[in-house]
Amino acid sequence: MTATLDPIAAPLSFNAESEAPHRGSKLLKPIEMISAALLVVVILLLLAGVISRYVFSLPIVWVDEAASISFLWLAMLGSAIAFDRNEHLRLTLFLNKMPPRLQRFVDAFAPLCAVAFLLALVMPSLEYAMDEWYITTPTLNIPNAFRAAAIPFGIILMLGIVLRYTFKVADRRQIILAALVIAAITLALWYFSPSLVRAGNVKLALFLVVFVAVGLAAGVPIAFCFGLGTLSYLAFGTNVPTIVMVGRMDEGMSGIILLSVPIFVLLGCVLDATGMGKAIVDFLASLLGHVKAGMSYVLLGSLFIVSGISGSKVSDMATVAPALFPEMKRRGHSPREMIALLATGAAMADTVPPSIVLIVLGAAAGVSIAGLFTSGIVIAAVLLAALVGLARWKSRHEDMHGVRRATMGVIGRAMVIAAPALVLPFIIRSTVAGGVATATEVSTIAVLYAMFIGIILYGGISWKTFYGMLVETASLTGAILLILGTALAMAWAITQAGVAQNIASFMTGLPGGWITFMALTIVVFLVLGCILEGLPAIVLMAPLMFPIAKNLGINDIHYSMVVVTAMNIGLMTPPIGIGFYLACRIGDVSPDEAIGAIWPYLIALMVGLVVIAYVPWLSTAFL
Incomplete structure (x- = not known):
């Protein structure tokens, strides 16, 4: 990774x-x-x-x-x-x-x-x-x-x-x-x-x-x-x-909750090194690969599931793309369409636990991690449905010549190989969402489980590779936390200057109440997602925006889902969104070639975002 x-x-x-x-x-x-x-x-x-x-x-x-x-x-x-x-x-x-x-x-x-x-x-x-x-x-x-x-x-x-x-x-x-x-x-x-x-x-x-x-x-x-x-x-x-x-x-x-960040980063490294993510992709391909748009479904489903293990969009895309792109090309998918689906699928999956963004947001805004994890699955499912619908429509002319349904034996073998890996995201989600253990505790158990399973069933990890993963994790953790530290200092300075109160007064006085405020939130975090990436934007703005949302009667979990979703869409929006360029790099496609294909997928995500913003029940029904 x-x-x-x-x-x-x-x-x-x-x-x-x-x-x-x-x-x-x-x-x-x-x-x-x-x-x-x-x-x-x-x-x-x-x-x-x-x-x-x-x-x-x-x-x-x-x-x-x-x-x-x-x-x-x-x-x-x-x-x-x-x-x-x-x-x-x-x-x-x-x-x-x-x-x-x-x-x-x-x-x-x-x-x-x-x-x-x-x-x-x-x-x-x-x-x-x-x-x-x-x-x-x-x-x-x-x-x-x-x-x-x-x-x-x-x-x-x-x-x-x-x-x-x-x-x-x-x-x-x-x-x-x-x-x-x-x-x-x-x-x-x-x-x-x-x-x-x-x-x-x-x-x-x-x-x-x-x-x-x-x-x-x-x-x-x-x-x-x-x-x-x-x-x-x-x-x-x-x-x-x-x-x-x-x-x-x-x-x-x-923050003590931030202890889980390096451990989930290390978990993503283990996922890559052992091939656990590829096992999940292979299983979904055997199950869905024979239907129209099947490989698109597999790509989106893999991002949804793998995200529940790694917590990192980088790891998600790097795991899924090499396993699926060759077959998608053979079926007539253009590289630009595949990149568009990969980028927006990664944005969709970022609310799936154990999302590092959700963990940091919970720490910065004082929001329940268990509540964020529970709601994040539902919100990702809404966005997944929007992307699946568009992918099915775009694949109506897909070349299915020579595609055969996998036999039950093939599906069964793929399921047996993937089962230990498939168990992990459910352990993470159910344990934290059920209040059985904290995200930090679960991350520790998940790393040990992944390493044990990886060594026993998926080919193992050499000591040299493991040491490299530890150093890589330390480096990324340091980069993340230094941003959090300086962003929190900046947010504190803004608050102490009284700007937060002025912003609160202005936004509270806007006509339309919470509806207008939610629309403004979407615009702000779309822009910040393009420019700053997720973590800096969240840590900088959460102390300013969340108190206003609370005064307007907006549920913290509901508001968090809108913020994270808007930010992720911004992250994948060209010409500035850096996540888009990362997806192009992973898929080895020119950004100039992919830039025209991504807009329908971004529009699908925007439709999903509007539904999430103005139907609070989606975020709060299962809390």
Whole structure:
């Protein structure tokens, strides 16, 4: 599984010659080993907690605390690894369209923006960690500085990595010019700081809109766009000490529910490595492959089921496409239609548990994970029905020559092979939705089950492969959590400035009440889904939008389903939606060729979204 979060995730390359992803330097091998060990420690701690609670009825009270300490270190070291491996998420749409001369400048400017942010945080993060020395953890009775020290350590490590690669790859003259531009901007902000402090909320447009937008356009990683905008606002537009930024980042990266994120990412890696996903695809193909539009049904059904195991759209598409595309081509499906179905099918399946997006949304907005998992299945089924109907109509002229119904023996063998894999998504969904265990506990059990089944029945996993999956998971986890931390800090700054209250007053006063607000929500998250990808958009906007929805009487679960669905449609909408380009890359089809075919499928999803938005019963009936 590639460790790119449905990316925007073009690699953080610093010039045109370094577009290929860097797979990690030898200097960081010890950090990779420590990160892999930390991930194993987190899994073992959580497993020990599950066994002690459910088998022996003797909860180990310090497990969550120890896991939380390990988790923050994993996140910060993973962020450094993500820099070293060029896997931080960023937007490259505008960068790739710049003239070569400007692009060379921006290639130096983008990493130096990250350097400026990290340099500015070194002292506040050290001060924050030292302050935490006087706070004792509740159960382990150790200074909280042992946990908080991960933040300055990770920041200094990232700073060294970015500086090393900047001077190694970028043009020296462009580095000097970019450094002078950043220094001039900093001096200007410092000079006008007294005026900016008195400027009211107008300054938010400069720091949190203009700065962030310029950073995104220049290809600065998303986490650093949010962080640099927020830190500049605090440093030059307020009297708030910058140490507050570190505290908000710590809060955003330390939610106990987020412990399930790296474990579900690892589960997706296991799914790919063992071939469990392919077994499910083969079973559905034997069952449905003989009917018209059968392979389209198999593709959509596979995404629906496999998503319940991996929790990642990247893993879903990478598992399903290679197994089905050759036969679909033979039956007359054009590559552009297959890409359109793959992209929109992945968007449909993102509410199927154990969706990482739902887990993060639950943590950011304080919404029940069990409720989100229960409702997510129904919502995905509504979208699935819309796509199935369109796929059937488009396949009315499909060439079925030579297609034969699979014999019962073939179906039976495929079912026996797929059965252990098919059990896993039902375990995950039923256990969390039924309140039997938390998403974090279930993720631990699911990984161990998948590894055991994979080793016994699906060909096994070598130690080298397993170690690579651990490092890959640490890298992706670090990239995700750094975004969450900086986005939460930015959302906090917006709220403290009183903008949230102004937005709430404006939206509450709109004619049409909740109906108008829901329409506005759809537009906002369609746009944000195109530009920012799911997790940053959710963490940034959830603290602002959910209180308004609640005041208008909209159920939290219902609103969550609308937000996630709109965001996923935006993610797959060209010409900006980065998920669309990822699907093209996986299917080896030119975006220019596929762009015309995807619109009918997007319209089908939009119809489904409107139904979901204005029929709350669909989201709440089974809670």
